Amino acid sequence: MTGSGASGHMRAHALALSMVGVASIVGALAAFAFQVATARLLGTEDFGLLAAFFAIVNVAAIGSSALQNSVTVQTATLVDAAPGGARVPLDALLLGLVGGALVAALAGPLGAALGTSTWIVVMAATSIPMSFVFAAYLGRIQGAGRAGAAVSWSTASLLIRLAIAAPALLLGAGVGGAVGAVVVASALALVGAAITARKSPAPPSAVLTSSGVIVMVITIALAWLTSADVFYLRVYAGAENAGAYAAVAVLVKATFILPSTLSMYLLPRFARNRSNPQLTRLGVCLSVASSALAGLAILLVFWLTGSLVIDVIYGHQFASSSAYLVPVAAAYLPWIVLQGMLIQLTSSASLAAAITLAGAVGVQWVVFFVLLPDVHAALTGFGVLGVLLCAVLALYIRRGLARHRPQFASGVSQ
Numbered sequence: 001m002t003g004s005g006a007s008g009h010m011r012a013h014a015l016a017l018s019m020v021g022v023a024s025i026v027g028a029l030a031a032f033a034f035q036v037a038t039a040r041l042l043g044t045e046d047f048g049l050l051a052a053f054f055a056i057v058n059v060a061a062i063g064s065s066a067l068q069n070s071v072t073v074q075t076a077t078l079v080d081a082a083p084g085g086a087r088v089p090l091d092a093l094l095l096g097l098v099g100g101a102l103v104a105a106l107a108g109p110l111g112a113a114l115g116t117s118t119w120i121v122v123m124a125a126t127s128i129p130m131s132f133v134f135a136a137y138l139g140r141i142q143g144a145g146r147a148g149a150a151v152s153w154s155t156a157s158l159l160i161r162l163a164i165a166a167p168a169l170l171l172g173a174g175v176g177g178a179v180g181a182v183v184v185a186s187a188l189a190l191v192g193a194a195i196t197a198r199k200s201p202a203p204p205s206a207v208l209t210s211s212g213v214i215v216m217v218i219t220i221a222l223a224w225l226t227s228a229d230v231f232y233l234r235v236y237a238g239a240e241n242a243g244a245y246a247a248v249a250v251l252v253k254a255t256f257i258l259p260s261t262l263s264m265y266l267l268p269r270f271a272r273n274r275s276n277p278q279l280t281r282l283g284v285c286l287s288v289a290s291s292a293l294a295g296l297a298i299l300l301v302f303w304l305t306g307s308l309v310i311d312v313i314y315g316h317q318f319a320s321s322s323a324y325l326v327p328v329a330a331a332y333l334p335w336i337v338l339q340g341m342l343i344q345l346t347s348s349a350s351l352a353a354a355i356t357l358a359g360a361v362g363v364q365w366v367v368f369f370v371l372l373p374d375v376h377a378a379l380t381g382f383g384v385l386g387v388l389l390c391a392v393l394a395l396y397i398r399r400g401l402a403r404h405r406p407q408f409a410s411g412v413s414q
Contacts, residue, residue: 019148024261027155028254034162035250038178039314041169048234048243049120049175055234056110056124057131057182058227060099064128064135066219067092069267069346070212071136074203075143076268081201086194089136089202096132100125123179130186137193143271144200147264153196157189211349218346221357225364226256226335229382232365236372240320245375247314248324251302252332258294259339262287263346270347277401284344284397291340295333302329324375331379334386341393345400352396360389 039047071089103110104125107118134157142150161181168177230249234242266283273279302309307322314321345353367381 023148023151023155024257024264027151027158028257030155030158030162032250032254034158034165034178035247036313037162037166037169039247039318042175042178043317046175047246048239049117050178051230051243051246052234053120053124053175053179053182055231056103056121057127059224059231060103060124060128060131062220062223062227063095063099063216064092064131065223066216067095067132068135068139068142069219070215071139071203072143072267073215073271073347073349074209074212075140075201076145076271078143078201078203083199083201085202086198087202089133092132092136093129096129099132100128103128120175120179123183127183127186130183130190134186134190134193137190137197140197140200140202141193142264143268145268146196146200147268149196150193151261151264153189153193156192157185160188161185214349214351214354215346217354217358218342218350221354221361222339222342224361225357226253226332226339228364229368229378232368232372232378233375236368237375238373241373241375244318244321245324245328247310247318247321248328251309251313251325252298252328255294255298255332255336256339259287259291259336259343262290262340263343266343267347270344274348280344281401284341287340287343288337292333292337295329295336299326299329299333302326324379327376327379331383331386334383334390338386338390338393341390341397344397345393348400350396350400353393356389356392356396360385 038050042050071092104122107121107125110121111118134153138150138153141153164184165178165181168181171177173180230242230246233245237245266287270280270283302325306325307319309325310318310322342353363385364382367385368378371378371381
């Protein structure tokens with residue numbers, strides 16, 4: 001390939017990736033605005049109730065994200081397949097219904113554990129089937145190479161949520177208005193994604209395959225590892241500490257937008273180029289370096305600005321959150337890098353990575369169970385666990401690349 005041809009490929013990829021990035025940033029800003037608006041208009045106590053709702057919803061999102069990745073990887077290999085039409089993903093629907101029914105059945109104990117009311121848990125349960133079906137449609141769109149369309153519907157869901165919640169809260173709807181906004185926005189985005197997915201191939205099953213199970217385990221384990229901290233603090237450190245911590249965690253986890261954006265774009269391309277170590281190595285270096293820079297940037301910003309960030313965004317009622325800014329950002333730095341590393345391991349359905357991450361879930365619980373309510377000690381343990389996992393997964397990637405003989409691609413796959 002000529003230099004101008006290679007340059008053209010790079011420009012095309014840069015443009016496509018930037019479009020995905022812009023849509024992701026808009027979505028992140030919408031999610032951030034929703035958090036700020038609800039925090040200011042609800043106050044610490046009701047915001048804690050909303051945090052409990054999202055603790056359940058985010059756990060369900062772990063499963064739906066896993067399903068989306070599984071559908072994406074399998075759809076990416078169906079290069080010449082015919083469009084799947086508007087077929088309802090029955091496996092996704094079944095998983096969502098089972099998950100929703102389980103949460104609803106445990107509404108009492110879950111409400112007691114999270115210090116919230118039963119109706120909050122039931123509302124969270126109703127959103128679970130929608131999130132699974134939505135994820136299946138997004139996986140089809142993403143796997144077909146239309147990452148921009150996939151992330152646009154995710155962003156649309158967040159924008160609709162904000163558009164409904166803001167006036168509802170101003171009119172005094174309270175936490176019920178915020179929860180209702182999430183449910184309605186999810187339903188509307190689901191309809192849009194279903195229409196968009198009609199022209200994409202549809203794998204016969206996203207779950208009942210060996211690679212599908214491995215991809216789901218990797219995604220579920222990672223999502224739990226990077227979202228369970230709020231749940232553990234709510235249970236072991238009390239509602240007040242959990243609310244103050246959650247306010248900071250929202251800010252820090254916004255950094256995950258970068259590896260998430262890279263995953264939306266690179267995951268199907270990694271899946272289609274598994275046997276090409278040159279392209280794979282380039283993609284891994286890009287995702288890991290970018291993720292590390294994003295994590296370092298947020299750490300530096302919080303270290304320099306300190307409590308000013310909390311005062312400006314949340315107000316003085318969240319002053320206790322300031323003590324968590326730098327510790328949370330530092331603890332999450334290796335986890336941001338880890339997410340960048342896992343794009344390639346997810347695309348190759350690495351069994352070793354799945355087993356390692358599944359084991360880390362148990363280790364994380366031990367860390368928080370033993371060290372809480374000392375939040376700073378728990379964050380130190382959490383950060384160390386992230387560093388160890390980065391080292392182990394780096395070895396897996398290196399070993400996987402070494403299995404293939406070097407190949408020289410004529411250009412980046414589209």
